[in-house]
Amino acid sequence: MALKKKDLKPAAGAALLPQLMTEAAGPGEGAVELPLDSLHAARPDWNFYSPLSDDKMVELIASIRDNGLLHPIVVWRRPGQPDMVLSGHNRLEAFRRLYKTTGEEKYARIPCTVRQDLTEEQAREIIVDSNWVQRNLTPSEKARSICQKYALSGRKARAANGSEHLSTYEIIARQYGLSGRQIARYVKLGSLRPALLELLDSGRLGVAAGVRLADLPASLQEQAAPFIRQNGIRPAQLQQLRPDMTPEELDDLLEQEGGAARRPVTVSLEVPARLRREFLAMARAWLEEREDEA
Numbered sequence: 520m521a522l523k524k525k526d527l528k529p530a531a532g533a534a535l536l537p538q539l540m541t542e543a544a545g546p547g548e549g550a551v552e553l554p555l556d557s558l559h560a561a562r563p564d565w566n567f568y569s570p571l572s573d574d575k576m577v578e579l580i581a582s583i584r585d586n587g588l589l590h591p592i593v594v595w596r597r598p599g600q601p602d603m604v605l606s607g608h609n610r611l612e613a614f615r616r617l618y619k620t621t622g623e624e625k626y627a628r629i630p631c632t633v634r635q636d637l638t639e640e641q642a643r644e645i646i647v648d649s650n651w652v653q654r655n656l657t658p659s660e661k662a663r664s665i666c667q668k669y670a671l672s673g674r675k676a677r678a679a680n681g682s683e684h685l686s687t688y689e690i691i692a693r694q695y696g697l698s699g700r701q702i703a704r705y706v707k708l709g710s711l712r713p714a715l716l717e718l719l720d721s722g723r724l725g726v727a728a729g730v731r732l733a734d735l736p737a738s739l740q741e742q743a744a745p746f747i748r749q750n751g752i753r754p755a756q757l758q759q760l761r762p763d764m765t766p767e768e769l770d771d772l773l774e775q776e777g778g779a780a781r782r783p784v785t786v787s788l789e790v791p792a793r794l795r796r797e798f799l800a801m802a803r804a805w806l807e808e809r810e811d812e813a
Contacts, residue, residue: 550591552628555615558594559601560608565643568650568660571609580613588614591630593649595642602633605642606649640671647671651695658708658726659716665691665702666709707733714744723748731757739769746773 560566571579582589592607604611611629618626637645647664650656656664672687685693688702695702704726710733711719718724724732724747732740739762743752752773759772790798 550630550632553594553602553631553633554628555611555618557602558592558604558611558629558631561603561605561642561646566608566646566650567663568608568654568656570612576609576613576616579609580616583610583613584617588630591632593632593634593645595637596633596635602631603642605634605645606653607631643667644671648694657720658729659711659720662705662708662711662716665695665705668695669702669706704730712737712740712744715740715747718744718748723751728752728757731760734762735760735764736762739764739766742766742769743773 570576588610590607590610592610593605594602595605596602607629614626614629617623634642634645647667650660651664654660668691669687672690686699688699688706691697692699692702708716708719708726708729711729715724715729715732719726719729732743735743746752750773756772756775760769764772
């Protein structure tokens with residue numbers, strides 16, 4: 520019997536998201552206005568998303584100035600602690616800039632949906648879900664989001680309907696409108712070293728290549744990153760990667776003939792001072808000859 524979508528119980532944060540994203544912007548039922556200074560950002564390890572670029576922030580500020588705030592931000596209220604922003608860090612920053620620039624009191628407070636009935640896991644999930652829905656994320660942010668979501672859902676969360684069971688990958692896939700295979704790829708990308716994630720975000724490394732490189736131990740990933748940054752990596756080289764290869768084998772693979780330009784190396788040796796110019800001229804001539812042959 521096929522599992523119907525309505526039978527799938529979403530994670531807590533995902534269940535709250537539609538309500539949070541569609542509530543009215545102005546003060547009223549479910550929303551209150553709070554002073555800007557009373558609101559604090561979520562912890563960096565929870566809200567690891569980059570802020571809006573300058574041009575996007577200018578667009579957001581202009582939209583708020585011309586149309587008002589379309590959706591209240593979402594904050595978490597806990598006894599004895601400051602209100603934590605879960606969704607709306609960029610909107611809050613836009614209000615702060617507008618208040619600083621204009622001095623208008625209407626920007627001294629911001630409409631908020633206040634949640635008190637949340638666990639820490641639910642709060643973290645709202646951060647991930649709202650950023651996934653509202654932002655154009657980089658590949659590394661997508662990978663980290665899925666890894667966070669996977670961890671919060673448990674290593675083997677299941678939803679049952681008769682005899683059918685869904686893996687955690689499949690549950691997340693349904694919530695985010697992706698395939699289970701895509702979820703698995705993003706989880707794997709989450710194990711890439713920062714240097715390779717940077718290349719992924721810049722477009723110099725493809726997602727499929729990143730997935731292959733994620734199989735390597737961290738030390739080999741670090742070793743490969745400078746070469747890939749300079750030369751790229753070919754599909755044939757990717758196919759030969761093995762988690763158990765030695766550093767020397769990885770060097771040999773990356774520098775194979777027919778690949779991208781070989782990694783430059785520095786050679787140090789001593790020559791008599793009187794032969795320095797003659798030696799350099801000979802070395803340059805030899806390199807030029809070799810490059811012509813290539």
